[in-house]
Amino acid sequence: xxxxxxxxxxxxxxxxxxxxxxxxxxxxxxxxxxxxxxxxxxxxxxxxxxxxxxxxxxxxxxxxxxxxxxxxxxxxxxxxxxxxxxxxxxxxxxxxxxxxxxxxxxxxxxxxxxxxxxxxxxxxxxxxxxxxxxxxxxxxxxxxxxxxxxxxxxxxxxxxxxxxxxxxxxxxxxxxxxxxxxxxxxxxxxxxxxxxxxxxxxxxxxxxxxxxxxxxxxxxxxxxxxxxxxxxxxxxxxxxxxxxxxxxxxxxxxxxxxxxxxxxxxxxxxxxxxxxxxxxxxxxxxxxxxxxxxxxxxxxxxxxxxxxxxxxxxxxxxxxxxxxxxxxxxxxxxxxxxxxxxxxxxxxxxxxxxxxxxxxxxxxxxxxxxxxxxxxxxxxxxxxxxxxxxxxxxxxxxxxxxxxxxxxxxxxxxxxxxxxxxxxxxxxxxx
Ligand code: 4AD
Ligand code: MG
Numbered sequence: 001x002x003x004x005x006x007x008x009x010x011x012x013x014x015x016x017x018x019x020x021x022x023x024x025x026x027x028x029x030x031x032x033x034x035x036x037x038x039x040x041x042x043x044x045x046x047x048x049x050x051x052x053x054x055x056x057x058x059x060x061x062x063x064x065x066x067x068x069x070x071x072x073x074x075x076x077x078x079x080x081x082x083x084x085x086x087x088x089x090x091x092x093x094x095x096x097x098x099x100x101x102x103x104x105x106x107x108x109x110x111x112x113x114x115x116x117x118x119x120x121x122x123x124x125x126x127x128x129x130x131x132x133x134x135x136x137x138x139x140x141x142x143x144x145x146x147x148x149x150x151x152x153x154x155x156x157x158x159x160x161x162x163x164x165x166x167x168x169x170x171x172x173x174x175x176x177x178x179x180x181x182x183x184x185x186x187x188x189x190x191x192x193x194x195x196x197x198x199x200x201x202x203x204x205x206x207x208x209x210x211x212x213x214x215x216x217x218x219x220x221x222x223x224x225x226x227x228x229x230x231x232x233x234x235x236x237x238x239x240x241x242x243x244x245x246x247x248x249x250x251x252x253x254x255x256x257x258x259x260x261x262x263x264x265x266x267x268x269x270x271x272x273x274x275x276x277x278x279x280x281x282x283x284x285x286x287x288x289x290x291x292x293x294x295x296x297x298x299x300x301x302x303x304x305x306x307x308x309x310x311x312x313x314x315x316x317x318x319x320x321x322x323x324x325x326x327x328x329x330x331x332x333x334x335x336x337x338x339x340x341x342x343x344x345x346x347x348x349x350x351x352x353x354x355x356x357x358x359x360x361x362x363x364x365x366x367x368x369x370x371x372x373x374x375x376x377x378x379x380x381x382x383x384x385x386x387x388x389x390x391x392x393x394x395x396x397x398x399x400x401x402x403x404x405x406x407x408x409x410x411x412x413x414x415x416x417x418x419x420x421x422x423x424x425x426x427x428x429x430x431x
């Protein structure tokens with residue numbers, strides 16, 4: 001007998017098959033009863049009819065509990081009214097493990113904190129399943145995009161000896177006789193990669209000891225970071241918009257069911273074709289002022305500012321050329337105005353905020369040395385980084401895209417903690 005999964009049921013119309021999984025729910029109407037069954041790939045309704053099912057299976061009516069592990073055998077039938085379009089005429093049910101206590105997560109409403117404390121179980125629910133499957137496709141699309149476009153994967157280390165994005169958000173750890181930090185970004189190592197391979201990327205967890213409790217901040221999040229030699233800020237923006245548009249194409253093609261489960265308005269994700277609007281920080285500032293914002297020039301945009309800005313457009317926008325004082329030490333200055341850094345942020349539509357940060361890097365060794373000093377950073381751990389300017393320095397650029405923020409936007413989830421299997425925030429280390 002074929003052992004199949006729910007997502008592939010359509011290949012087995014009319015056939016008897018075996019499914020292995022768990023009880024999601026049961027209900028009965030008169031002489032028949034129904035088992036809603038999940039196997040991780042989807043949900044299917046099994047119909048248990050006296051005479052058609054074995055006596056043993058039929059006798060399980062009202063005896064199965066939510067999350068009992070069971071193996072079921074039955075015949076696949078087309079049923080347009082059913083989720084997934086198929087139903088199962090049950091023949092046999094084998095209980096692998098019977099749950100004797102009430103399952104903590106019932107169909108009734110639970111608070112977010114309760115659900116997060118039960119994250120190890122909550123992942124089984126339909127909505128969480130859909131989000132994780134979208135995340136999976138986003139990751140796959142990212143890797144495919146870079147692969148197709150000639151990038152080499154160069155993994156950046158997680159233990160590092162220096163800061164990248166400012167010293168206030170570093171996690172310090174004991175590292176034998178000295179201190180190390182959990183990486184905030186793999187960028188600096190990608191700069192070494194780009195000079196060795198031309199175009200590279202890394203994709204892994206990054207850490208920020210941010211004392212921030214917003215719905216956009218995790219202390220551990222995944223970032224994908226491409227870096228390209230002989231690329232300026234304009235071409236960098238082209239790479240960024242192409243990546244985002246590629247991801248959306250793939251997710252829309254592969255995750256229709258998941259997005260439906262999430263009740264995502266898909267029309268808002270369609271037609272995200274490049275070019276995306278590119279505006280300078282100064283233009284963004286003017287736009288905010290015209291809309292009555294109290295935003296002060298020289299600051300970073302807060303969530304409400306980003307929402308006002310993104311609402312002016314129906315695609316993600318790229319804001320470039322920032323006041324250098326609020327950007328990282330490694331950013332190259334605009335040749336037309338030394339107060340501006342060649343940084344770029346991409347802001348997602350619908351108020352989902354910044355999903356990408358990047359820019360063109362300083363490639364002059366004297367200027368870069370001065371900047372490191374100006375930012376009060378120790379020179380010693382950056383010697384290797386300065387070497388990249390000593391030997392074969394070229395204009396180069398790159399960016400980092402936050403995976404969870406991107407998934408949150410695509411899924412339409414309010415809080416990014418639902419977009420990572422086991423979120424880490426200021427107040428959560430378990431499960
Ligand atoms: O803007 P950020 O800090 O840029 C960098 O780290 C650069 N070194 C990247 C590069 O150029 N290679 O972070 C990049 C992105 C943000 O746009 C956001 O999507 C995400 O990483 N991000 C976070 N996501 C979740 N929680 C946090 N605390 C995040 N901080 C940044
Ligand atoms: Mg940023």
